[in-house]
Amino acid sequence: MLCRNLILLSASVIGQSAFAQTPMEKFEFINFSKVNITDRFWKPKMDLVATKTLQACIYQTETATPRIRNFEKVARKKGEKHEGIYYDDSDVYKALEAMSYSISTSHDTALERKADEWIEKIAAAQLPDGYLNTYFTLNGIDRRWTEVEKHEDYNAGHLIEAAVAYYNATGKTSLLNVAIRLANHIDSTFRLGNKTWFSGHEEIELALVKLYRVTNNDRYLKLADWYLQQRGKPHSQWGNSEYWQDVLPVKDQKNITGHAVRAMYLYTGAADVGSLTGDLAYMNAMKSVWEDVVQRNMYLTGGIGSSGNNEGFTHDYDLPNQSAYCETCASVGMVFWNQRMAQLSGDGRYVDVLEKSLYNAALDGLSLSGDRFFYDNPLASMGQNTRSAWFGTACCPANIARLVASLGNYIYGKSEEGIWINLFVNSNTRMAMGKDSVSVATETNYPWDGKVVLKIDPDTREKFSVIIRVPGWASGEASPGALYRFIDDKPKRIWFMVNGEMVQTKIENGYVSIDRIWKKGDQVSFSFPMETLRIRAMDSLRNDINLIALQRGPLIYCVEGADNVGSVWNVLIKPNTVFKAVTYKILNEPVIALQGNAELSVPTEGGDGIKIQQEKITAIPYYTWANRGANSMRVWLPEKITSVALNAGD
Numbered sequence: 001m002l003c004r005n006l007i008l009l010s011a012s013v014i015g016q017s018a019f020a021q022t023p024m025e026k027f028e029f030i031n032f033s034k035v036n037i038t039d040r041f042w043k044p045k046m047d048l049v050a051t052k053t054l055q056a057c058i059y060q061t062e063t064a065t066p067r068i069r070n071f072e073k074v075a076r077k078k079g080e081k082h083e084g085i086y087y088d089d090s091d092v093y094k095a096l097e098a099m100s101y102s103i104s105t106s107h108d109t110a111l112e113r114k115a116d117e118w119i120e121k122i123a124a125a126q127l128p129d130g131y132l133n134t135y136f137t138l139n140g141i142d143r144r145w146t147e148v149e150k151h152e153d154y155n156a157g158h159l160i161e162a163a164v165a166y167y168n169a170t171g172k173t174s175l176l177n178v179a180i181r182l183a184n185h186i187d188s189t190f191r192l193g194n195k196t197w198f199s200g201h202e203e204i205e206l207a208l209v210k211l212y213r214v215t216n217n218d219r220y221l222k223l224a225d226w227y228l229q230q231r232g233k234p235h236s237q238w239g240n241s242e243y244w245q246d247v248l249p250v251k252d253q254k255n256i257t258g259h260a261v262r263a264m265y266l267y268t269g270a271a272d273v274g275s276l277t278g279d280l281a282y283m284n285a286m287k288s289v290w291e292d293v294v295q296r297n298m299y300l301t302g303g304i305g306s307s308g309n310n311e312g313f314t315h316d317y318d319l320p321n322q323s324a325y326c327e328t329c330a331s332v333g334m335v336f337w338n339q340r341m342a343q344l345s346g347d348g349r350y351v352d353v354l355e356k357s358l359y360n361a362a363l364d365g366l367s368l369s370g371d372r373f374f375y376d377n378p379l380a381s382m383g384q385n386t387r388s389a390w391f392g393t394a395c396c397p398a399n400i401a402r403l404v405a406s407l408g409n410y411i412y413g414k415s416e417e418g419i420w421i422n423l424f425v426n427s428n429t430r431m432a433m434g435k436d437s438v439s440v441a442t443e444t445n446y447p448w449d450g451k452v453v454l455k456i457d458p459d460t461r462e463k464f465s466v467i468i469r470v471p472g473w474a475s476g477e478a479s480p481g482a483l484y485r486f487i488d489d490k491p492k493r494i495w496f497m498v499n500g501e502m503v504q505t506k507i508e509n510g511y512v513s514i515d516r517i518w519k520k521g522d523q524v525s526f527s528f529p530m531e532t533l534r535i536r537a538m539d540s541l542r543n544d545i546n547l548i549a550l551q552r553g554p555l556i557y558c559v560e561g562a563d564n565v566g567s568v569w570n571v572l573i574k575p576n577t578v579f580k581a582v583t584y585k586i587l588n589e590p591v592i593a594l595q596g597n598a599e600l601s602v603p604t605e606g607g608d609g610i611k612i613q614q615e616k617i618t619a620i621p622y623y624t625w626a627n628r629g630a631n632s633m634r635v636w637l638p639e640k641i642t643s644v645a646l647n648a649g650d
Contacts, residue, residue, distance in 0.1 A: 024278055024283070026344065026346030027415035027417075028415070030411070034429050035427055036408075041445075042425055049370060050102035053098075053366065053397065055371070057098070067091060069083065070083060070088070070089070070135075073134070082139045086151060088394075089133060093158035093161070094158055094395070094402055098401035098402035103115065103169050116172075119166070123175070123177075123178050126181065130181035130184055132156070132159065135150070153204040157205075160208065163175040163179035164207075164210045180215070198233070201265075202265040205269025208223050208224035208227070209276065221277070225273050228250045228269065228270055229249070232246060232250065243262075245262060250282065259310060260313060260327060260330035264337050267337050283344065290350075295481030298319075298483065299319055300549055300556055300636075301379065302353060304331070305327055306323075308325045311330075317541055321380035322381065324377070324379050326361055326379075332362050339409070342354065348469045348472070348509055348510015349472065349509075352471055355471065359623065364377045373389075374388075381634075419465070421467065424442060434462050434463075434464065436458060440454065440457070441454070441455040448591075454525075461519045463518070468526070475492055486534065487534040487535070487536050487548065488533070496514065496526045498514065534550065536549075537549075543636075547636035549635050550579065552581065555621045557622060560631045562628045568634050570600050571638070572612075573598055573637045580595050594618070597617075600612070
């Protein structure tokens with residue numbers, strides 16, 4: 001009873017301090033719970049997640065699979081056996097996290113009741129010493145903490161993330177108490193118990209930092225740092241060190257290796273710990289690894305991890321298109337990691353990558369109907385790729401759900417200097433600035449239109465800066481690395497106006513800063529050029545030789561059989577082809593499509609030759625493909641007929 005009271009006391013003094021700025025950080029992101037999103041692009045998707053996607057997750061969790069049933073079995077204590085896979089608990093927690101974000105934005109009381117019902121069952125399955133894992137509790141508690149690959153601390157990490165999100169969304173501490181007890185158990189077992197261990201699937205590192213931020217208890221920050229320091233010993237008794245980033249200590253790592261999702265979660269945690277502890281070695285390592293990713297190992301869509309064999313990385317510049325793995329979860333992880341790197345550096349390149357992954361590689365994982373999903377996200381298809389209602393390993397559906405539902409975490413930031421605008425989403429928030437508060441609203445039809453109006457409304461006249469990201473694509477940079485470049489690389493100037501009057505600005509680290517005394521009713525307006533941009537890959541990407549890709553705004557485009565005559569594999573784009581932006585619909589999704597004339601190679605009537613004919617082709621946003629049944633698709637289009645162009649770019 002004493003232990004329980006201590007836990008409740010620790011929960012009673014917590015505050016909503018998630019992402020509070022530290023001395024190492026340039027700014028802090030505003031928490032999702034303080035951002036109201038009204039965007040015409042994102043709000044329907046968030047509503048879809050709150051209904052269709054989460055209903056699919058709830059159905060799969062409660063009815064179609066034994067995930068919730070396993071928690072009920074533990075609570076009954078009748079010697080029943082675990083059903084399913086040892087990491088299935090994590091899918092319950094990820095779904096709970098997504099539910100938390102949706103509850104905050106939709107105020108759905110029925111969804112909140114469902115979350116409370118699950119939380120009650122989870123709490124009932126927790127052991128007296130704080131341990132919580134249905135697989136080991138049902139199949140042999142004596143085997144707990146003996147196999148690093150069995151995802152015990154990975155599951156725990158997702159529980160902690162769900163608990164922090166649910167607390168931020170509702171103010172309820174029921175799940176947070178469970179998370180605190182579990183984190184204390186892990187800390188007592190390993191860091192304080194001096195037990196040899198490391199996490200086979202990273203995730204707990206970043207989760208413990210979230211727990212530290214919300215409780216202000218440095219025990220969890222120390223444990224996160226302890227987990228990071230266990231890597232690179234190496235642990236030969238547990239197998240493939242490269243696969244789970246265990247060849248070198250984290251502070252000595254310079255290159256991306258192994259399983260992509262594991263890497264993203266690890267490096268997110270390392271950036272977090274580095275910022276909070278002031279450890280520059282973590283920061284330098286993260287910068288080196290990030291440069292290796294974006295300069296040699298990232299797809300045009302922002303996806304990472306080319307191989308399905310290890311669900312991750314192979315060797316530099318190995319980026320095949322049709323066999324690209326690009327797991328949805330890895331793209332979600334890219335958003336997490338780049339958010340932390342942006343926060344630490346104030347460098348817009350990181351938000352450029354965040355935006356690229358968010359709008360393309362990650363969003364592609366969710367169907368337009370909200371209830372079908374991609375696990376892997378290739379850049380070319382002969383028609384063999386279709387979306388699934390669920391997966392045996394079901395990490396991706398709840399992962400993309402929690403990302404879309406938590407979009408508010410990535411839009412605004414603040415520092416002592418001023419207000420940071422990172423993403424352009426129709427939304428509003430309110431934040432403390434100086435002695436008073438400032439209301440900020442963004443009005444835009446981004447990503448279809450480049451016009452943006454910011455309404456800055458301080459309680460009283462106040463001097464501060466409004467710091468606005470200028471996307472790399474808008475200023476002429478196709479990629480933060482050297483992998484991709486725009487063919488028509490013309491210098492671009494973006495004009496910023498305050499209350500209708502032009503102001504002088506200069507881009508520094510991807511941002512412009514407007515410093516002045518702000519008053520009620522002030523407005524900043526600007527417009528990014530929404531041109532159709534042609535992209536070419538560097539020569540080292542052998543799969544993309546003599547091919548071009550199309551981009552408009554932050555969106556990468558593809559051609560799909562459903563919109564075009566014949567197969568998309570017989571399309572040839574001439575250098576003088578002009579693409580026109582047109583309003584279009586993919587099912588019920590309004591989009592801007594790109595249309596232009598192309599040459600199609602088709603068999604002659606006798607079938608003994610090839611003839612060339614002119615046809616109009618339509619390119620659609622990459623995230624919308626494979627929503628109309630099985631279709632051929634390609635992102636990279638040939639300018640010349642070569643064996644590479646005709647063979648799926650692989």
